[in-house]
Amino acid sequence: MMGLLDYFKTNKSSSASIAKERLQILVAHERSVRGQPSYLPQLQKELLEVIRKYIDVDQDAITVNFEQDEDRETLELNIVVPDNPTKHT
Amino acid sequence: MMGLLDYFKTNKSSSASIAKERLQILVAHERSVRGQPSYLPQLQKELLEVIRKYIDVDQDAITVNFEQDEDRETLELNIVVPDNPTKHT
Numbered sequence: 001m002m003g004l005l006d007y008f009k010t011n012k013s014s015s016a017s018i019a020k021e022r023l024q025i026l027v028a029h030e031r032s033v034r035g036q037p038s039y040l041p042q043l044q045k046e047l048l049e050v051i052r053k054y055i056d057v058d059q060d061a062i063t064v065n066f067e068q069d070e071d072r073e074t075l076e077l078n079i080v081v082p083d084n085p086t087k088h089t
Numbered sequence: 090m091m092g093l094l095d096y097f098k099t100n101k102s103s104s105a106s107i108a109k110e111r112l113q114i115l116v117a118h119e120r121s122v123r124g125q126p127s128y129l130p131q132l133q134k135e136l137l138e139v140i141r142k143y144i145d146v147d148q149d150a151i152t153v154n155f156e157q158d159e160d161r162e163t164l165e166l167n168i169v170v171p172d173n174p175t176k177h178t
Binding site for chain 1: 109110111112113114115116117118119120121122128131132135136139140142143170
């Protein structure tokens with residue numbers, strides 16, 4: 001079975017040409033008991049707070065994708081880190 | 090191109106039979122500038138602190154995988170959430 005890290009590797013070429021700094025976070029929650037309230041939306045807020053300690057990102061630079069089905073929820077955060085301004089001078 | 094959420098979906102069957110509650114977190118950091126110090130190991134600690142607010146997990150229940158190559162780092166956290174004890178009585 002392909003591991004998740006292999007997935008990241010096989011999808012490398014598409015982004016290498018752009019050479020933007022990016023941070024991608026994925027959270028998958030498999031639930032054994034249905035009907036529990038989800039904590040992922042709240043978790044998402046806290047994760048972003050943690051990330052903001054390390055990188056300076058606008059809300060605009062963050063794409064969020066949240067999906068939910070019977071027994072699994074997934075949260076995907078894609079963050080494009082602003083270019084270092086000194087690189088353009 | 091297969092999206093990351095599709096990846097989670099296609100790998101669903103393997104875990105459905107076990108029906109454990111699991112939380113998986115992936116962080117991929119593509120760096121535009123090489124040689125910067127990595128903040129992922131520190132970020133990992135903080136992410137786990139946030140997660141512990143929501144679920145009660147032992148250090149044993151957490152598998153961490155950190156990989157680094159030229160322009161990408163990936164951090165994978167796999168957490169098996171302990172069964173609710175009331176389920177076994």
